[in-house]
Amino acid sequence: MESCPEPFSGPYKKAANMRRWLQSPPVVVLLFACLLGGIEAGLRLGLGYGNPRVVLPDDELGYRLQPGQKVQGPRGTIESINSKGYRDREFPAPQSEPAAFGPRIVVLGDSVSYGVGVDAAKAWPRQLEHLLRERGHPAAQVLCLSVPGYTAEQMLRAFARDAAYWKPDVVAIELTSYSIRPHRKLTEPKQFPLGNFLRRTAIWDFLRRKHWARLGGEGLRAEQAVLQNPHASEHDPRWRLLEQQLEALAQELAERGAALLIVATPRLDVAMDPTREESRWREFAQALPGVLYTSAAGDLHARIKAASDAVGGAGQAPWSAAACFLPGDSPHLDEAGHEVVALRVQSAVEEWTQKSGRVAR
Numbered sequence: 001m002e003s004c005p006e007p008f009s010g011p012y013k014k015a016a017n018m019r020r021w022l023q024s025p026p027v028v029v030l031l032f033a034c035l036l037g038g039i040e041a042g043l044r045l046g047l048g049y050g051n052p053r054v055v056l057p058d059d060e061l062g063y064r065l066q067p068g069q070k071v072q073g074p075r076g077t078i079e080s081i082n083s084k085g086y087r088d089r090e091f092p093a094p095q096s097e098p099a100a101f102g103p104r105i106v107v108l109g110d111s112v113s114y115g116v117g118v119d120a121a122k123a124w125p126r127q128l129e130h131l132l133r134e135r136g137h138p139a140a141q142v143l144c145l146s147v148p149g150y151t152a153e154q155m156l157r158a159f160a161r162d163a164a165y166w167k168p169d170v171v172a173i174e175l176t177s178y179s180i181r182p183h184r185k186l187t188e189p190k191q192f193p194l195g196n197f198l199r200r201t202a203i204w205d206f207l208r209r210k211h212w213a214r215l216g217g218e219g220l221r222a223e224q225a226v227l228q229n230p231h232a233s234e235h236d237p238r239w240r241l242l243e244q245q246l247e248a249l250a251q252e253l254a255e256r257g258a259a260l261l262i263v264a265t266p267r268l269d270v271a272m273d274p275t276r277e278e279s280r281w282r283e284f285a286q287a288l289p290g291v292l293y294t295s296a297a298g299d300l301h302a303r304i305k306a307a308s309d310a311v312g313g314a315g316q317a318p319w320s321a322a323a324c325f326l327p328g329d330s331p332h333l334d335e336a337g338h339e340v341v342a343l344r345v346q347s348a349v350e351e352w353t354q355k356s357g358r359v360a361r
C-alpha cells in the first residue's frame with residue numbers, strides 16, 4: 001500500500017517556503033522599493049515629472065522663481081531663469097537717452113505667457129519682439145515678467161518692483177476671469193535631508209501638482225471658490241479692487257504717454273466657441289480711455305477650424321501643430337497658438353503707435 005505524502009513535502013513545502021519568504025520584512029521592503037522605483041521612473045521618464053521649477057518665498061510677491069535655475073519643463077522644453085527670477089534674458093538697464101528704445105513693452109502674465117510646454121523663443125512675448133523688429137521697429141524690446149500661477153495682484157506687484165523703472169511704452173497684462181483669485185504665499189519648508197530628497201522625486205512632484213494643491217487653509221479654499229465660479233457675487237469686491245488697481249496703473253502710464261494693454265488668451269473651450277468669451281475685461285477697457293484691449297479668441301477659433309476642416313474633423317480640434325493648444329492641456333498654447341497671440345498684440349501695439357503719433361526709433 002502506497003503511503004500518503006507528508007504534509008508540506010515536495011512541491012507543497014516549496015510553495016509554503018516561498019510564501020514565507022515573500023512575506024518576510026526584508027523582501028516586502030524590497031518589493032515595495034521596486035514598486036516605487038518603477039512609478040518614479042514612469043513619472044520621470046514618461047510624463048516629465050521630477051524636475052520642478054524651484055520657487056522661493058517672497059514677502060511681496062508670495063513666491064518667485066529661483067534666479068539662475070535651468071530646468072527641463074513639460075515636453076522636454078528647457079526653462080532658463082534670469083537673475084531677477086523670470087524666464088527671459090537678462091533685463092537691459094534703462095538708458096539715459098530714450099530714443100535708443102522703441103517701443104518698450106513689458107508683458108505680465110501667468111503660465112500661458114510664460115510659455116509652458118514651448119521654447120522661450122516660441123512663446124508669444126518673444127515672437128512679439130521679433131514681429132515688431134521685422135515690421136519697422138528694429139529697436140523694439142519686450143520684457144517678460146510672467147510666472148506660472150501668478151494672479152493679477154502678483155503681476156502688478158512684480159511690475160512695480162522689477163520693471164517700472166524701465167518706463168515701458170506699453171504694459172501688456174494677460175488676464176482671465178480667474179486672475180482675480182487671491183495669491184498664494186509660499187512658506188519656507190523645513191530643511192532636513194530626507195525632506196530635501198523627497199521634494200526632488202517625481203512622485204512628490206506629481207502629488208504636489210495633481211492633489212495637494214487642492215488641500216490647504218483659507219487661502220487655498222478662497223482660490224478654489226474663484227476657480228469654480230469667478231462671477232459669483234461674493235467675488236465682486238475682488239473684481240472692483242483689481243479694476244481700481246488697473247485704472248490707477250493706466251492713469252500712471254498715460255501721464256507719460258504710455259498705455260496699458262489687456263490681453264485675453266482664452267482656453268480651448270472658448271477658442272472653439274468665441275461667443276463664450278469673458279466680456280468683463282473688454283467692457284472695462286472700453287470704459288477707460290487709457291486702456292487698450294485685444295483678444296486672440298476669434299483668430300484662434302479660425303486657425304483651429306481651418307485645421308479641423310482640413311482633416312475632416314467637423315469642428316473638432318485636431319491635436320497637431322496647427323491646433324494651437326498643447327495636447328490634453330486646454331489652457332496652454334502650442335507654438336502656433338503663441339504665434340496667433342503675438343500677431344494680435346503686435347497689431348494692437350501698431351495701432352496704438354499710429355494713433356498716439358509714436359514713430360519707430
